[in-house]
Amino acid sequence: MSIASLIEPVTATPRQITLGDAEKWMQGRTLYGGASALVAYTAAIRAFPDLPPLRSAQIGFVAPLGAQLEYTAEIVREGRNVTQVRSELRSEKGVALTAFWLFASAREANASRAADRPEDWPGAPLDCPSAMAQQWPSFVANNFELRYGQSRDGDHGAVIRRWARLTEDHDLDPVSTLVLMGDVMPPGAMRIMQRKGPISSINWSFNLLDPQSRSPGGWYLAENASAHADAGYSSERLRMWDAEGRQALDGLQCVAVFG
Numbered sequence: 001m002s003i004a005s006l007i008e009p010v011t012a013t014p015r016q017i018t019l020g021d022a023e024k025w026m027q028g029r030t031l032y033g034g035a036s037a038l039v040a041y042t043a044a045i046r047a048f049p050d051l052p053p054l055r056s057a058q059i060g061f062v063a064p065l066g067a068q069l070e071y072t073a074e075i076v077r078e079g080r081n082v083t084q085v086r087s088e089l090r091s092e093k094g095v096a097l098t099a100f101w102l103f104a105s106a107r108e109a110n111a112s113r114a115a116d117r118p119e120d121w122p123g124a125p126l127d128c129p130s131a132m133a134q135q136w137p138s139f140v141a142n143n144f145e146l147r148y149g150q151s152r153d154g155d156h157g158a159v160i161r162r163w164a165r166l167t168e169d170h171d172l173d174p175v176s177t178l179v180l181m182g183d184v185m186p187p188g189a190m191r192i193m194q195r196k197g198p199i200s201s202i203n204w205s206f207n208l209l210d211p212q213s214r215s216p217g218g219w220y221l222a223e224n225a226s227a228h229a230d231a232g233y234s235s236e237r238l239r240m241w242d243a244e245g246r247q248a249l250d251g252l253q254c255v256a257v258f259g
Contacts, residue, residue: 002143003170003180006035007042014043014072022067024142030064032139033183033201039071040087040099041179047073051083053211054175056102059204065089065096081105115209115247118161118221118239122149125163125219125243143167144184149221158188158226158234165218174213178249181220182206182240187255188226189234197259206238206251215242224253232257 005020025035037059045051073087082104089097122128131146140146149161164184172180183204190199221241226234238251 001168001170003166003168003172007039010039010042010046010071012046012049014047014070016068016070019067019069025139026066027137027139028198029066030061031066032137033059033061033204034180035139036061036065036089036097037099037183037204038176038180039069040089040097041101041176043071043073043089044085044087044099044101047087048075048083048085051085051103052081052105053103054101054208055104055211056207057179057205058100060098061096061201061203062098063091063093063096065091068092069096076100081107115250117245117247118223118241120150121245122161122163122221125165125217125221128163131162140184144181149223156191158192158229159223160185160188160191160225161221161223163219164222165220175208175211177218178208178213178220178240181222182238182249182251183253185222185224185238187234187236187253187257188224189229189236189255189257192226192229193257193259195259197257199258200256202233202254202256204238204251204253206249208249210242210246210248213242213246213248215244215248217243219243220248229257 002021002024009017025032070090076084085101087099128147131148147163149163223239225237228235234255236253240249241247
């Protein structure tokens, strides 16, 4: 199992490790962002197993990362309800990923508002046509099934929306699943690029709206939308809804657009 092999070497003690099946998660010359974020998250929760649920994260993709790495995890502050943890992944050239995790216990709600359901609901995942194609990166072909989450024709501006699920019968907890899947879509800016060229995620910040999310069939509707693109960068909003239309993740990302 490639997911289990990927995180199995991560223990409570910081050390140098070699990730198993890392080649199945490579995106060009670096580990796919969701996979590297999962390794960093796993380092945090295995070092400190009594943490409350994850609510938010800020991740910096600093440099390319391969199968061989060193990881660290430390508690930055522990309060009555909120614990903040920093974890880092290092290659032989230095820091490759830095992550700041916010874990927080639930409290009695003094404000309550359900997240908006997605506009133009595409229908059930299995009622939508397959979106698997040769142009997807190999890590997608190796690990994900994608289906269209928007009409195949028409002008969708700078928005890419697809149903996605992991093809492996994994044993991940709900948060780990969302961390692994949350960065699977390419940026919406790809729809408005004037020329073909490479792209690179620089960072990723997200809030988990439901740390216990278990979507029927493992399907999530993933959407990346460029809010502004210029000067070689795009500001992207990343969202994920479960198969019943409940939003599970809300995020932002800065993407470098080359070419």
